[in-house]
């Protein structure tokens with residue numbers, strides 16, 4: 630069963646999914662990465678998604694961002710039905726309306742920090758809004774690093790360039806997949822502080838996948854996934870409350886797995902008993918004859 634997440638005012642929703650299913654493969658080897666998700670992501674908020682490895686966090690983000698096609702269900706982003714768009718329309722949507730931050734930074738090594746930041750505008754042949762560019766560069770604290778190439782920047786600085794690149798187009802939503810996964814705790818704090826300020830000061834909407842309770846505590850709301858379903862949510866999180874909920878979730882997932890194993894063992898035993906009874910019955914009937 631999905632835990633119903635709180636439903637905000639429709640005008641406050643920037644992205645949503647209804648009945649979202651994603652199955653990889655077929656038949657006996659099929660993996661149900663998303664098992665029917667209903668969720669609303671709020672405009673001007675930072676939403677974090679957490680859950681055990683393999684629970685479907687990245688798949689949910691990829692389906693929301695038009696990087697992966699759902700098997701069933703509907704995805705809406707900023708009033709557009711992403712789930713039924715052509716490849717061409719999806720490419721345009723990702724380029725013009727969405728921003729991405731990945732764990733691996735994904736900067737172009739031959740371009741300077743500034744050229745990397747401006748790349749999405751170049752590709753879309755859009756002009757630069759100088760004031761917005763200045764605000765973004767100031768917010769990430771990269772004023773004196775703009776002429777450096779990625780190899781001349783620390784991991785944290787590279788991720789701040791990636792954040793600035795994601796924000797420079799004023800996207801409807803920034804999707805961040807483990808944005809602090811490769812960073813030390815000081816750099817992680819810088820990047821998270823920046824994502825938080827982009828929400829508070831620039832009105833940005835951000836959806837972030839993370840394994841880290843401290844990172845999740847920067848969010849307005851944390852969604853917890855298990856086995857392709859949203860099973861819990863937490864508003865105004867702190868590292869402690871996130872850890873508590875994760876602990877409860879892990880215990881629940883382990884208890885479910887124990888129960889499934891016990892069911893399977895019982896089923897095996899029943900089958901063995903029935904087989905034994907059949908064999909005994911057959912032997913008895915042979916003796917009678």
Ligand SMILES: Nc1ncnc2c1ncn2[C@@H]1O[C@H](COP(=O)(O)OP(=O)(O)OP(=O)(O)O)[C@@H](O)[C@H]1O
Nearest residue numbers: 653654660662680681682683684685686687688689
């Ligand atoms: N391209 C794919 N082909 C087959 N199975 C896949 C594919 N992508 C993901 N899966 C499976 O779907 C399930 C959900 O994967 P997903 O990457 O969304 O989980 P996650 O919660 O992001 O995990 P992690 O925290 O380890 O990154 C897993 O069982 C995974 O093995």
